[in-house]
Amino acid sequence: MNTSGPGFGVYVHWPFCKAKCPYCDFNSHVRHGGVDAMDFAQGLAQELKYMRALCGPRTLDSVFFGGGTPSLMPPQAVDYVLRAIDELWGLGDLAEVTLEANPTSIEAENFKGYRAAGVNRVSVGVQALDDADLAKLGRQHSVEEALAAFRLARDIFPRVSFDLIYARPGQSLAAWQAELARALEEAAGHMSLYQLTIEPGTAYHDLFHAGKLTIPDDDHAAALFELTQEMTQAAGLRAYEVSNHALPGQESRHNLIYWRYGDYAGAGPGAHGRITTPEHKLALSTLKDPEGWRQAVAKQGHALVESNVLSACDQGFEYLIMGLRLTEGISLNRYARLTGQSIPKDRMAALVEEGMITHHDDMVAATPAGRRLLNALIARLAGI
Amino acid sequence: MTPWPANAKHAAMTDLSHIRNFSIIAHIDHGKSTLADRIIQLCGNVSDREMKDQILDSMDIERERGITIKANTVRLEYKAKDGKQYVLNLIDTPGHVDFAYEVNRSLAACEGSLLVVDASQGVEAQTLANVYQAINNHHEIVPVLNKVDLPAAEPERVRQQIEDVIGIDASGAVPISAKTGIGVPDVLEAIVNLLPPPKGDATAPLKALLVDSWYDSYLGVVVLVRIIDGELKKGQRIKLMSTDAHYLVERVGVFRPKQEMRASLGPGEIGFFTGSIKQVADTRVGDTVTDEKRECVEALPGFKPAQPVVFAGFFPVDASKFEDLREAMGKLRLNDASFSYEMETSAALGFGFRCGFLGLLHLEIIRERIEREFNVDIITTAPSVIYHINMRDGTQMEMHNPADMPDVMQIDNIEEPWIEATILVPDEYLGTVLKLCEDRRGRQKQLTYAGSRAMVVYNLPLNEVVFDFYDRLKSVTRGYASFDYHITGYEQGDLVRMGILVNAEPVDALSMVVHRARAEQRGRVMCEKLKDLIPRHMFQIPIQASIGGKIVARETLSALRKDVTAKCYGGDISRKRKLLDKQKEGKKKMRQFGKVEIPQEAFIAALKMDEN
Ligand SMILES: Nc1nc2c(ncn2[C@@H]2O[C@H](COP(=O)(O)OP(=O)(O)O)[C@@H](O)[C@H]2O)c(=O)[nH]1
Ligand SMILES: C[S@@+](CC[C@H](N)C(=O)[O-])C[C@H]1O[C@@H](n2cnc3c(N)ncnc32)[C@H](O)[C@@H]1O
Ligand code: SF4
Ligand SMILES: [Mg+2]
Numbered sequence: 001m002n003t004s005g006p007g008f009g010v011y012v013h014w015p016f017c018k019a020k021c022p023y024c025d026f027n028s029h030v031r032h033g034g035v036d037a038m039d040f041a042q043g044l045a046q047e048l049k050y051m052r053a054l055c056g057p058r059t060l061d062s063v064f065f066g067g068g069t070p071s072l073m074p075p076q077a078v079d080y081v082l083r084a085i086d087e088l089w090g091l092g093d094l095a096e097v098t099l100e101a102n103p104t105s106i107e108a109e110n111f112k113g114y115r116a117a118g119v120n121r122v123s124v125g126v127q128a129l130d131d132a133d134l135a136k137l138g139r140q141h142s143v144e145e146a147l148a149a150f151r152l153a154r155d156i157f158p159r160v161s162f163d164l165i166y167a168r169p170g171q172s173l174a175a176w177q178a179e180l181a182r183a184l185e186e187a188a189g190h191m192s193l194y195q196l197t198i199e200p201g202t203a204y205h206d207l208f209h210a211g212k213l214t215i216p217d218d219d220h221a222a223a224l225f226e227l228t229q230e231m232t233q234a235a236g237l238r239a240y241e242v243s244n245h246a247l248p249g250q251e252s253r254h255n256l257i258y259w260r261y262g263d264y265a266g267a268g269p270g271a272h273g274r275i276t277t278p279e280h281k282l283a284l285s286t287l288k289d290p291e292g293w294r295q296a297v298a299k300q301g302h303a304l305v306e307s308n309v310l311s312a313c314d315q316g317f318e319y320l321i322m323g324l325r326l327t328e329g330i331s332l333n334r335y336a337r338l339t340g341q342s343i344p345k346d347r348m349a350a351l352v353e354e355g356m357i358t359h360h361d362d363m364v365a366a367t368p369a370g371r372r373l374l375n376a377l378i379a380r381l382a383g384i
Numbered sequence: 385m386t387p388w389p390a391n392a393k394h395a396a397m398t399d400l401s402h403i404r405n406f407s408i409i410a411h412i413d414h415g416k417s418t419l420a421d422r423i424i425q426l427c428g429n430v431s432d433r434e435m436k437d438q439i440l441d442s443m444d445i446e447r448e449r450g451i452t453i454k455a456n457t458v459r460l461e462y463k464a465k466d467g468k469q470y471v472l473n474l475i476d477t478p479g480h481v482d483f484a485y486e487v488n489r490s491l492a493a494c495e496g497s498l499l500v501v502d503a504s505q506g507v508e509a510q511t512l513a514n515v516y517q518a519i520n521n522h523h524e525i526v527p528v529l530n531k532v533d534l535p536a537a538e539p540e541r542v543r544q545q546i547e548d549v550i551g552i553d554a555s556g557a558v559p560i561s562a563k564t565g566i567g568v569p570d571v572l573e574a575i576v577n578l579l580p581p582p583k584g585d586a587t588a589p590l591k592a593l594l595v596d597s598w599y600d601s602y603l604g605v606v607v608l609v610r611i612i613d614g615e616l617k618k619g620q621r622i623k624l625m626s627t628d629a630h631y632l633v634e635r636v637g638v639f640r641p642k643q644e645m646r647a648s649l650g651p652g653e654i655g656f657f658t659g660s661i662k663q664v665a666d667t668r669v670g671d672t673v674t675d676e677k678r679e680c681v682e683a684l685p686g687f688k689p690a691q692p693v694v695f696a697g698f699f700p701v702d703a704s705k706f707e708d709l710r711e712a713m714g715k716l717r718l719n720d721a722s723f724s725y726e727m728e729t730s731a732a733l734g735f736g737f738r739c740g741f742l743g744l745l746h747l748e749i750i751r752e753r754i755e756r757e758f759n760v761d762i763i764t765t766a767p768s769v770i771y772h773i774n775m776r777d778g779t780q781m782e783m784h785n786p787a788d789m790p791d792v793m794q795i796d797n798i799e800e801p802w803i804e805a806t807i808l809v810p811d812e813y814l815g816t817v818l819k820l821c822e823d824r825r826g827r828q829k830q831l832t833y834a835g836s837r838a839m840v841v842y843n844l845p846l847n848e849v850v851f852d853f854y855d856r857l858k859s860v861t862r863g864y865a866s867f868d869y870h871i872t873g874y875e876q877g878d879l880v881r882m883g884i885l886v887n888a889e890p891v892d893a894l895s896m897v898v899h900r901a902r903a904e905q906r907g908r909v910m911c912e913k914l915k916d917l918i919p920r921h922m923f924q925i926p927i928q929a930s931i932g933g934k935i936v937a938r939e940t941l942s943a944l945r946k947d948v949t950a951k952c953y954g955g956d957i958s959r960k961r962k963l964l965d966k967q968k969e970g971k972k973k974m975r976q977f978g979k980v981e982i983p984q985e986a987f988i989a990a991l992k993m994d995e996n
Contacts, residue, residue, distance in 0.1 A: 011955055195950040222945035243950050258955050272955040283958055306958075317964065318957045350979075354923060374948040375964075376922050384968040
């Protein structure tokens with residue numbers, strides 16, 4: 001693990017899924033006619049080349065295949081992209097290479113191929129350990145199938161993450177307690193536990209606003225969150241981020257780059273990047289429509305639709321937003337370097353007194369109570 | 385160079401017997417504006433292209449709310465069945481009780497009224513209020529039964545009701561539909577045949593009634609006048625009698641409804657002039673305009689000026705907008721002499737203004753215009769009436785602001801204004817209306833029936849009515865009740881000042897004067913309301929109502945339990961940043977009190993009482 005700084009990562013977006021889950025607002029698309037995976041892989045390689053020119057040579061700490069459903073990629077496509085990355089930046093043995101996998105039996109068949117291509121970590125989207133709930137979430141797998149896929153992944157890859165969605169409609173404390181206990185028995189070193197969020201533009205959003213879907217209210221969601229912290233803590237899976245838990249050393253290095261506000265290059269439809277050039281820090285993102293993206297890349301070598309210089313103030317804001325998600329917190333010196341300003345002392349003192357943050361030397365971190373209220377806390381620290 | 389060449393053709397004055405000056409009076413929504421539109425169309429004043437609905441309602445707010453705020457006027461030409469050409473001057477009047485004062489000044493400028501009554505509704509509270517004003521002005525009244533096109537219309541029944549309830553002869557009432565135009569020609573004939581022509585002496589010295597004045601960005605101060613005697617000419621030197629101010633008349637004209645310049649105006653005519661007048665405030669409505677060198681012998685009686693009855697504080701949500709607010713108030717005041725203001729400082733809200741209004745609708749209109757036309761978001765504090773505070777030392781003070789309440793030890797007693805309210809309501813809602821009035825400390829004066837409608841007259845303290853009485857009345861009667869009131873005088877009351885504490889900090893902008901017997905309930909409702917209106921914070925917030933240091937009601941707003949984004953979308957930080965930027969925008973509509981942020985709308989909303 002690169003401890004000298006936040007590190008540098010590459011994000012690769014695979015925008016296709018078998019079916020669209022009703023809660024999901026990620027850039028994911030269903031293509032019943034099939035996808036020319038190798039052609040897309042070539043597009044990814046091409047866009048990565050453009051990004052390499054933009055950010056120059058870097059020590060690459062991590063690669064992440066996210067989606068959509070990257071486990072629908074044929075292993076050759078993964079292999080093709082990883083080779084391109086190796087040529088552009090050099091992909092050492094120490095780099096973390098993660099791929100998000102949906103746990104259907106079909107996709108599990110690809111696992112060995114991914115491992116051979118260089119993937120050394122998978123994040124398995126089990127989502128629920130209840131068949132009825134999986135069906136409601138629109139998932140294409142059963143609990144049994146998901147657990148089989150997870151166990152296979154555990155055998156094949158050095159590191160695996162077990163991903164669940166909780167605070168689901170009607171989920172009681174007791175039900176979640178039982179479900180999480182079972183998941184903790186299966187998990188191996190890392191868990192991502194996300195509370196269900198109603199996102200605009202999703203089927204759940206419409207249902208929710210039509211009053212046809214109820215999700216836990218604030219108080220119940222807070223209780224579920226607290227229970228989650230207790231149980232993972234007891235199992236030794238420390239919360240190193242709001243929704244992520246790991247045994248020491250098992251943290252997702254890739255996501256740590258985001259949260260430590262490091263640089264990352266993104267390729268693929270709707271991928272985001274943050275790249276520091278000698279003059280600026282840039283916020284980058286690409287066209288979301290997969291086919292449009294492919295054409296743009298063919299034409300101009302990239303499909304960037306956003307390439308904005310981040311002001312000092314924006315950077316400070318982004319650093320707070322990301323950094324305070326982490327248990328380790330933020331460095332005040334770094335904040336001052338990014339923004340040319342420091343956070344007023346009285347603002348921090350008030351939050352310390354309220355038990356929302358801790359402040360030791362250079363580091364400010366949210367307490368467990370503060371992390372639950374992170375949005376409000378960030379707003380107060382940022383003075384809005 | 386004269387921008388407006390005088391039109392020689394119109395130089396001759398109109399023969400008095402060929403002039404009719406009239407107003408249309410009606411309860412709101414009975415069709416006054418629609419009838420005015422039809423009359424204007426029939427007289428062919430406006431081309432079809434220019435014709436829009438409610439043509440006389442020129443302010444955006446008037447059009448949107450379908451109400452008339454300022455009185456507008458139009459000069460029409462009508463060729464009657466008798467073959468003669470008549471000049472008809474129509475002065476539109478506002479229908480809402482807040483603007484009753486403007487109704488009166490319009491009526492004073494004419495000799496007759498069309499009393500429009502919706503034939504499917506019948507007589508309502510403002511029908512009564514307006515018709516009594518017309519009678520006081522010695523008007524000839526022609527009843528018009530509107531909306532006969534509606535299946536529910538009962539013109540015969542309503543004709544009878546007008547005779548029974550109002551006590552005027554309605555045998556000549558004209559049934560019409562202002563919407564379809566049926567019967568409107570008969571209205572024009574009735575105006576000519578039944579309303580009297582004005583009287584006046586063209587050779588006497590100039591004597592004119594100053595009906596209204598306003599600021600026009602092209603013409604400057606425009607003065608609307610009704611000529612009684614003599615002649616008003618371009619180039620004439622005139623005098624306003626009450627202020628003894630002298631001016632040179634620069635332009636003379638009429639509204640058709642667009643301005644049209646004239647060389648002069650003669651007796652019986654209604655028109656405007658402009659001159660060397662700098663500010664609207666230099667003119668006084670009801671004043672007499674006369675010739676500087678040839679004064680009329682006796683001034684007109686004039687009107688008593690409109691008195692503000694409701695006071696409230698306006699504060700900019702964003703404190704740095706104070707100067708913008710000051711400018712907005714100044715501009716609005718230019719055209720609205722009934723709106724007054726002075727600077728106020730609040731411990732909680734900083735710099736702002738204490739403003740006086742004719743009523744709640746007036747307040748809301750001004751507030752809306754400031755936000756809309758001048759782009760300043762404002763916090764409105766609890767509206768208050770004027771209290772008379774009699775001190776132990778024998779002095780009396782007028783209190784417009786609960787924050788100015790002197791130490792109770794020095795107060796001998798407090799008097800509050802009372803009103804007489806007239807409410808017309810269908811039978812089935814009578815019970816709820818009586819209960820509402822009783823709850824608001826009302827004393828019944830009269831209860832009569834007119835058909836299936838009851839007419840109740842109540843004496844009520846204005847402070848119980850000022851805020852949301854009308855809203856409540858509408859809601860408990862599903863909109864079927866109508867309401868009108870006038871102030872009758874002052875009475876002693878057992879009144880106390882109730883303060884609100886949010887997180888132990890007093891919020892002076894929320895303090896109010898209440899009757900002791902009602903204090904606890906009001907305090908409880910306020911605290912409950914605020915609990916819903918204030919967003920949860922990172923800490924628990926006590927909300928309390930207190931009277932003289934004693935807590936009479938208390939609620940606790942529990943701390944925010946969870947406010948964190950579960951997932952950070954694969955490196956898409958911009959999205960999260962935008963969410964926070966949005967939150968920042970939202971915060972601009974909040975004001976900070978100690979550690980607590982209170983949204984702008986909470987101040988007004990907290991005062992609304994949902995009884996039962
Ligand atoms: N059916 C019908 N509706 C009418 C008639 N006259 C007016 N209205 C409607 O009644 C409502 C109120 O009319 P308006 O002229 O604005 O009333 P005002 O408040 O007295 O000025 C509007 O929706 C009109 O379209 C009529 O003769 N028949
Ligand atoms: C977008 S998915 C991509 C990986 C894969 N397609 C899957 O569904 O597992 C990444 C993770 O986001 C989480 N996620 C997606 N939508 C969510 C929502 N509305 N609320 C909470 N978590 C969500 C899921 O837990 C999922 O594991
Ligand atoms: S949750 Fe995963 S599988 Fe479902 S639509 Fe979103 S990206 Fe695709
Ligand atoms: Mg109208």
